[in-house]
Amino acid sequence: MPFNVLEGLDSPFLFPDSRSMKISSLFDYGFQPCPYIAATKPLTLDLVNQYIESLTDLAGKKHLPIDGIVMIFDSLDYSKKCGRTGHHYKDGLAFKFEDETYETTLRNIEWTPTRFEEIAPVGIFDPVEIDGCSVSRATLHNLTFIKELELVPGCRISVSKRNMIIPHIEENLERGHYVDAVPPVCPCCGSQTRIYQRKGNDGRLIETVHCDNPNCDSQIRKRFTHFVGKKAMNIEGLSETTLEKFLTLGYLQTFPDIYHLNEHQEEILQLEGFGKKSFERLWNSITSSRNTTFVRFLVSMDIPMVGRTKSKILDTVFHGSLQGFFDAASGNYDFTQLDDFGDTLNQNIHDWFSDENNLILWHELQKELIFEERKEMNTMMKENVFTGCTIVATGKLAHFTRDEINSKIIELGAKAGSSVTKKTDYLICGEKAGSKLAKAQSLGIKILSEDEFLEMIA
Ligand SMILES: [Zn+2]
Numbered sequence: 001m002p003f004n005v006l007e008g009l010d011s012p013f014l015f016p017d018s019r020s021m022k023i024s025s026l027f028d029y030g031f032q033p034c035p036y037i038a039a040t041k042p043l044t045l046d047l048v049n050q051y052i053e054s055l056t057d058l059a060g061k062k063h064l065p066i067d068g069i070v071m072i073f074d075s076l077d078y079s080k081k082c083g084r085t086g087h088h089y090k091d092g093l094a095f096k097f098e099d100e101t102y103e104t105t106l107r108n109i110e111w112t113p114t115r116f117e118e119i120a121p122v123g124i125f126d127p128v129e130i131d132g133c134s135v136s137r138a139t140l141h142n143l144t145f146i147k148e149l150e151l152v153p154g155c156r157i158s159v160s161k162r163n164m165i166i167p168h169i170e171e172n173l174e175r176g177h178y179v180d181a182v183p184p185v186c187p188c189c190g191s192q193t194r195i196y197q198r199k200g201n202d203g204r205l206i207e208t209v210h211c212d213n214p215n216c217d218s219q220i221r222k223r224f225t226h227f228v229g230k231k232a233m234n235i236e237g238l239s240e241t242t243l244e245k246f247l248t249l250g251y252l253q254t255f256p257d258i259y260h261l262n263e264h265q266e267e268i269l270q271l272e273g274f275g276k277k278s279f280e281r282l283w284n285s286i287t288s289s290r291n292t293t294f295v296r297f298l299v300s301m302d303i304p305m306v307g308r309t310k311s312k313i314l315d316t317v318f319h320g321s322l323q324g325f326f327d328a329a330s331g332n333y334d335f336t337q338l339d340d341f342g343d344t345l346n347q348n349i350h351d352w353f354s355d356e357n358n359l360i361l362w363h364e365l366q367k368e369l370i371f372e373e374r375k376e377m378n379t380m381m382k383e384n385v386f387t388g389c390t391i392v393a394t395g396k397l398a399h400f401t402r403d404e405i406n407s408k409i410i411e412l413g414a415k416a417g418s419s420v421t422k423k424t425d426y427l428i429c430g431e432k433a434g435s436k437l438a439k440a441q442s443l444g445i446k447i448l449s450e451d452e453f454l455e456m457i458a
Contacts, residue, residue, distance in 0.1 A: 001064075002026055003034035019074050035059070038074060052095065065131065068096035099160035101170050102128040106157050109140065111183045111209065113218040116304055119186060119193060119209045121146060123157075123169055130161050138167035143182065143195065143207040150178035186211035188218035221247060223302060227255050231308050232300035233289045237282035245271065254361060255300070258286060259368040291370050294320045301362065303352045305345045313338060317407050322366065324410040329353040334418035337402055385456060387413040392420050394437060395430030397450050412457065420445065428453045 005022045020038035027033070035058050037051050052069055059066040072092035073079045079091035108124040121140035128135055138159060140146050149172045151157070156173040185192055191213035200206040211219065224243045228235040235258065238246075246252045251264045261268070262283055268274050298311040306314075317338060318324040328335075330353040335346040352358050391414050393405045400408065405428065406416040417424055420439045427440040427447045440447055448456070 001034050002031050003036075003070075017075050017077050019072065019076055019079070022076075035062070035064075043071075056097075066097070067099070068094055070094050099162055099168075099170075100130075101158040101160045102130060103156060103158050103173065104128045106151060106153055106155050106169075108153050109146065109151065109181055111187050113186060113188045113211055113216060114222060117210045117212065117216075117219060118196075119183065119211055121181070121209075123151065125157060125159065125169075128159060130159075130167070135159065135161070135167045138169050140169065143209055144205070146181050147178065147207070150175045151181070152177050152179055182209055186213065186216060186218075189213050189216040191216065217244075217247070224252065224255070226302055227300045228258070232296060232302075233292065234296065235282075235289045236285040237278065254364070256361075256364050256368050259290070261286065290368060291372065293372050294318075294322060294325075297322065297365075297369065297371070298325070300365075301352075301358075304348045306349065310341070310345070313340075317403060317410070319407060319411055320371075321410070322371070326353070326362065327415055328410065330359075331415055332418065333406075333416060337406065337418065339403075384412055386426070389425035390415040390417045390423050391426045391428060392417040392424050392436060392440075393428040393430070394420075395433035397428070397430040399450060399454065408457075426453075 003023070004019075005026070009022055009025060020036065023033045023036065035055060037055065039047070039051070041047070048071070055069055056066065058064075070092050071094075073082070079089070082089065082091040084090055104126045106123055106125045110122045110124055111119045112122060113119050121142070123138050123140045125136055125138075140151065149157075149169065151169070151172055155175075155177060157169050158171045158173060160168050160170050162168040182195065183193055189211065191211055194210045194212055196208050196210045197205050198208065213219075221240060221244055224238075224247070225240045227233055228238045228243070238258070243252070246261070246264075246268075249264075249267070251261060251268070252258065265279060265283075268279055269276065294315045295308065295311045298306060298314060299308050314325055318328065327333075329349050335341045335349055336343060353362075386409070391409045393400075393402070393409070393416075397405055409416040414425075420427060420436045420443065422443060424440065424443070424445050427436060427445055428450060429437055429440075429447050430450055437447070
């Protein structure tokens with residue numbers, strides 16, 4: 001159900017500068033846009049309350065799930081001028097309803113290993129019906145969450161569906177009976193567990209439970225499951241159960257082994273549930289996954305916090321060059337200069353590439369794959385004076401944003417450095433350059449103006 005038109009439909013003759021007219025025109029194209037009220041007079045508190053009430057009523061009558069209401073400017077021009085943060089436009093206000101809560105009894109806390117060594121807690125409670133669905137499980141996130149709510153099996157709790165979707169334990173109605181909930185050993189491999197502290201988004205310390213055993217079956221199975229998943233290498237026919245079988249039988253140890261499963265064809269055909277046809281289908285799917293992309297490859301590597309969205313950004317920044325990304329990740333490239341890449345993510349990438357096993361995997365797996373060529377690739381790796389150099393850019397540039405100049409540098413087969421060191425070959429210097437310029441001068445590093453740089457790559 002559309003509630004906004006992001007792009008298109010913008011003929012100035014058909015639609016003047018009005019969001020509501022644009023949205024209402026969607027009816028002509030067969031859409032049922034999200035109900036709205038176009039305010040015709042200045043909003044007062046009374047009026048806002050009145051609108052909220054009538055939209056809530058309407059949603060009830062039409063059986064539309066609703067968790068709040070958005071107030072937004074009608075003038076698209078004005079909206080645009082309000083600017084945006086990394087995630088959100090600043091042209092509107094959201095009014096969120098409190099989620100309805102339901103009482104029930106917590107029965108158990110289940111601990112399930114994930115693929116990042118963390119053992120994640122899930123609360124199991126007596127089923128309650130919320131919005132027509134029976135709900136009996138909710139993630140408990142981490143140890144801190146359990147401790148703060150003092151959750152123990154048997155206590156009365158209130159649960160809701162956050163945003164009407166995700167079951168959530170809101171409150172413990174019988175506090176004061178907390179006993180340590182940490183499982184002493186990993187439920188999968190029996191190794192001793194360890195409590196790990198990390199900083200949450202709001203800066204608070206969060207405790208999580210970990211299994212440190214890198215050979216924990218469950219972790220390995222989950223990593224393989226992720227690897228063959230739709231967003232990663234997209235191999236059909238390797239369910240978690242099948243993977244478990246192949247892992248137990250020793251057909252699979254590392255990801256590249258998947259591409260040699262045919263060496264075990266005879267044995268696999270003897271397995272229950274495997275016929276000639278199903279093996280053929282599996283092998284076809286494995287073979288076609290060899291043709292892959294930068295994004296799929298990177299997602300399949302499973303660097304913590306690097307999912308599809310981040311991989312796509314990296315694909316653009318590094319122009320689909322795995323080598324370019326590899327150089328940056330194993331060098332001192334500062335990923336926080338990219339939109340929405342924070343310190344933790346930057347650290348995760350560099351950590352991942354300092355692990356020898358990961359490096360072996362990174363190179364071995366590429367040997368099995370064929371990468372779709374990107375158009376820019378041809379112009380990219382042409383030899384030029386900058387190939388192999390380390391280049392740092394500083395100051396305000398006229399033709400590039402920071403991301404753009406760094407991609408350009410990488411495109412030239414050079415490394416984009418974030419700070420000036422003895423290893424820096426060139427400093428590209430824009431307006432109002434500061435300490436980096438001074439440092440480069442003191443180290444005798446070659447300094448280029450933006451125009452000089454442009455001339456050299458022309
Ligand atoms: Zn384990």
